[in-house]
Amino acid sequence: MRTLIKNGMIVTTESEFEGDILVEGEKIKAIGENLNESAEEVVNAEGLVVLPGGVDEHTHFNFSFKSATTRGWETSNAAIAGGTTTVVDFCNQEIGKGMIESVNNYLQKIAPMAMCDYSLHGVVFDPSDKLFEEIPSIPEIGVPTIKLFMAYKGMPYHCDDSAVFKALLAAKDAGVTIMVHAENADMIDVLQKLCLQKGQVDPIYHAVSRPPVVEDECTTRAIYLAKAAGAPIFIVHVTSRGAMEAIRNAYNEGMPVFGETCTHYLVLDTECLAKPNFEGAKYVCSPALRSKEHRDALWEAIKKGWLKAVSSDHCGFDWSKQKHLGKGDFTSIPNGAPGLQDRLQVLWTEGVAKGKISRQRFVDLWATAPAKINGLFPRKGILSVGSDADIVLLDPNEKGIITNANSYHQTDYNTYEGMEYMGAPKKVYLRGKLVYDNGKLLIKEGQGKFVPGEPFGLCYRGA
Ligand code: URP
Ligand code: ZN
Ligand code: ZN
Helix, strand or coil: EEEEEEEEEEEEECCEEEEEEECCCEEEEEEEECCCCCCCEEEEEECCCCEECCEEEEEEECCCEEEEEEEHHHHCCHHHHCEEEEEEEECCCCCCHHHHHHHHHHHHHHCCCCCEEEEEEEECCCHHHHHHHHHHHHHHHHHCEEEECCCCCCCCCCCCCCHHHHHHHHHHHHHEEEEEEEHHHHHHHHHHHHHHHCCCCCCHHHCCCCCHHHHHHHHHHHHHHHHHHCCHHHHHCCHHHHHHHHHHHHHCCCEEEEEEEEHHHHHCCHHHHHCCHHHHHHHHHCCCCCHHHHHHHHHHHHHHHHCCCCECEEEEECCCCCCCEEEHHHHHHHCCCCCCCCCCHHHHHHHHHCCCCHHHHHHHHHHHHHHCCCCCCCCCCCCCCECCEEEHHHHHHHEEEEEHHCCCCCCCCCCCCCCEEEEEEEEECCEEEEEEEEEEEECCCCCECCCCCCCCCHHHHCC
């Protein structure tokens, strides 16, 4: 099957021009102006922006926080509806089991359900010696990235400095990228207890007990651990000016230190947590939402490339049942919020349409850089000959309001409810197949494929 997409504004990280894309089977066969090619299907993309399918490198399907678990792969059509054709999901190590066994078990579970292409990060839940011995062989199963949580004292997945240091040492010769959630767990633990002792139980105290300094300190410490290990490091969901500057400065001094931020940290703020009637719980995520000063710093960082990617950190918890587990004790509110479907519209509207970032910068943050970080490039994340034909046709003039009624994540709220958008995906192609057409999802369960990541990604190569 050949499809010819004609006269769209094709955007890559380095160029934009009005032209055509020829798709043959699952791949891009040709790109150029006025392609004179025959095709079974010719699509007029005049007035539309042609983007690579999104790569969301930070999602949590089936993630448990105390007794609550996020919605799983049955909701992965939310990715396609939002123009994301590949997600890199966090696969939690099963306690008592190795990472390789855990990943293989998870892959079996995902395969019949996935509605977008996918790759995985391993998440350390059991930092035993066996795990550190296993890290160098993890790329053999197509997983070149491992995340450690430095933030959640008392949780099974919390890792202390020695675990992070050992992981960095084990990873570096194998090209495995160590990713960390950097917040000082001890400071948070003390601050949480102080709040609760004073009867400060509402969602806003989530932010009070996780001030920016806990992120600044831990990010700086993680960078020192990486320096001592002689390994690259990637800091996930950066939210504070101090953390961002620590990453930028280390990189400028020649260290392989990189980071991402997430959509919600760019557009929402701490005030959301103060919403009445427990509405604030919808916005409980870690690190916590910040003030305008930090948001402005994050916009500057993504514009200038000091932070490499914008992810969703998607967590499909619902509000009425799961978030309410923390009513009367903010420390029991499940951390995380949905956002997979909304990443394109939020970043395009607030970034491109409002003139904060260029279209080319958007493409890098949205698809190209995350594909490189996770060893998926150039198969994913770029419109180029030989790459998978993952393509979004976006109407930059379509306006509307984000609402949960149009969301596929199957929770009872949308983090961006009521936000006006400017720009919407009209058609989405996954490996050459039309899977979303003008509001209609055409994807079926099991159609998504596993895409193995290669080791020695962007954090090792530097670009
Ligand atoms: O609040 C968040 N971000 N929840 C998901 C787990 C994590 O820390 O990334
Ligand atoms: Zn995290
Ligand atoms: Zn996360």
